[in-house]
Amino acid sequence: MHLALAFNAAAQDMDYSRKVIQTLTSAAFKGRGYVANGDQIASAFIAREFEKSHLIPLNKGSYFQDFQLSVNTFPGKVRVKLNNTKLKTAVDYLIDATSPAVHGKFKVVTVGRADINTPEKFESLIHKAAASFILLDNRDAGKESAEEQRIISAHVRALRSSEKLNFKGLIIFTTEKLTWTTLTYQNSRPVIQVNKPRLDPKTIQTITVDVDSKLVPDYQTRNVAGMIKGYSGSDSTLVITAHYDHLGMLGRKVYFPGANDNASGTTFMLNLLRYYAQYQPKYNTVFIAFSGEEIGLLGSKAFVKNPLIDLKKIKFLVNFDLAGTGEEGIKVVNGTIFRKQFDLLSKLNTQYQLVPKVEIRDEACKSDHCPFYQQGVPSFFIYTMGGIQAYHDVYDKAETLPLTEFEHYFQLMVKFFATF
Template identity: 45%
Template sequence: MKYLLCIIGLILSHNGTTQNLPYAKNIIQTLASEEFKGRGYVDHGDQNAADYIQSQFQSIGLVPFGKSYSQPFTTPVNTFPSAMFLSINGEAKQPGIDFLIDAGSPGIKGAFETVSMEIDDFIHREKLSTILNNSTGKFLIIPDYNPKDYNPEEQKSIREVIDFIKYHPENPASGSISLTTNKLTWSASTAVYAKPSLILKIDSTTSNIHTVKINIKNKFISRYPTQNVVSHIKGQHPDSLVLLTAHYDHLGMMGSETIFPGANDNASGIAMLLSLAKHYKENTPKYTTVFIAFGGEELGLLGSKHFVEHPMFELSQIKFLINFDISGTGDDGIQVVNGSIYPDEFDRLRDINEKEALLHQVKIRGEACNSDHCFFHQQNVPSFFIYTLGGIQAYHDIYDRSETLPMTAFEDYFQLMTVFIDGL
């Protein structure tokens, strides 16, 4: 009977779900726009995003715990708000397209000669000290390599040398450039390392690098103020809670012009969160439902860690948590982290999907501390982290834009979630 009622609810809500897609697309387009500066820590992009999400909570009719929707916390963060210039042998390179700066790098300015290295020197280190001693005031060029071409011991040796070159203050070189044929994938950092390190996409100009000219400025902020945004809807059984979560922060800017929009990661998760908020405001949930937009996820799950350490309610009240991160594709279905930890809940989710022919697949995965569910899970809160599979490959790069995000399975994904949540 419980399952039948859920399916009836699915049928009755179908027309409503068709209205969710335009709303969700508008949320993503807004959060991934230039106005929000990549939702990072340059020009208060994160704060603008948090304010926008709060305004959506208020507009929908969700209420805070206490007087404020905001749960503030601080974090150290390294940023790149201005100069971002690199030229190779006199040819200027484009940030985000041709190169990245390591997120933990200090700033640097100057023209430098180079010392090219060979991977074999990282394994057989007879010449390594000579190379390093001759690198004072120069940039070391680290060649591209495929780890699969080396055994585990050799891989370990290579990583040790690269880590020394990139991060150790006793490295005499002024900095390093790692060559790669892989996709450029950026990150964020709460620390500043001793040496600047760049990643350069291999092209016809990188086969023989003689000189580099660099002007990169960083700004390290030891206590940057950011926040989680928290709201809820009172349920029919108000003492039990369902938590729906997604992080709103992204990587921000690399220099004054290069934006990492973060449409799929994770404006799409916020779009799912807000779509569910609208649904449950119109359809009173069985349990009090809490909606949390976490900050600081890209810096190391900082917002969710802060919330678990400073909860607004007893964590033991949480019946289940679902964390949405990367919700904008779904061509190949969804992946459910912690699915094997909570097999009964996973089986029910998969059964709903199969009987209603919604998503291509609901794929099981084990435990992984890779998103904001992690610290709740460590406190024995039943939880899933769900992300969509397939579609575009843009991730942590300048190409993760709203214009190219397909939203292939968003409506079916939304329907699956409402039926699953209603059956908890």
């Protein structure tokens, strides 16, 4: 390709990428979870992109593969007040993903870690707190012995989820970053994590909560899968995957944009399929955007259980999850397992000087490559390192996603796939 054209194409791709990430992380996509059809809106958008590049649908003429999951959702009100201070959702506090609905004004019994370091103290606390919320000031572990820590940890676990204890709910004061998740079940009591440095937990006497939550045992969501035929005529396939789901919504207004996790990887995959739609690959190349990753790799597990392609024919699979930074290079999960492919990737990077570093990692069942790997499919899960610290919070947004190495990373992966 002519040099000027090459530059043009690259610039165009970054425009496309920023636009797609902007779209996937927009309020209209509801955090790509299971409230207000976030997952349906996102998967429909991805399927349209597949269609524009004329991918072959993998499921009897459809790009979609439906499956069901159980999920605890927060589709209605989410409001918390301590004394008369209204807390800002997802900024000052988070409702644990397992929390049931809770409404009303309750007394608060405040304790420190030292107040639950023996079974006797713990029992008297539970007795005292019967109709109240317990506020655990968990900010300073102080000088606890290992044994003390073990007892306190067991008590905290019991406060969080033991069905046998009888009190209203738990507030945990913490200095740790608030990190949300999404889970398939509900516990019997609400748990609220608070990180608000200027609030003194000793002054808190009441909590006013208005939290709607709904356990949906049979939510129907969907993966998106399509293929570009290779020119070799071989029935071997390369597979490129990324999860498009994220954490969805916490209440009616707050949504988790998930720019790095994983609008970035989804967009990276869309770039690859646009590229291969233009430059036909040697092998059949399958693209899968998974739902259900954040809630336990449920989309990839569903796919492996009902595969739309022959898993035995997969030459190699690469899963992209977190592709939006790169200041510190990329990390390759399963690099030690598929050492030959790792060395190839690393060598290509040295030769063409693309990303700052290509680091090796052992196996880690942390993303959607894993269910495939467990079925014997040779696979990598690659993520970018460095840059922003935002993760599973409301700060993982398109505006602050650096996309530092996005183009270099893309070029590296195209060169890597060409080695097969």
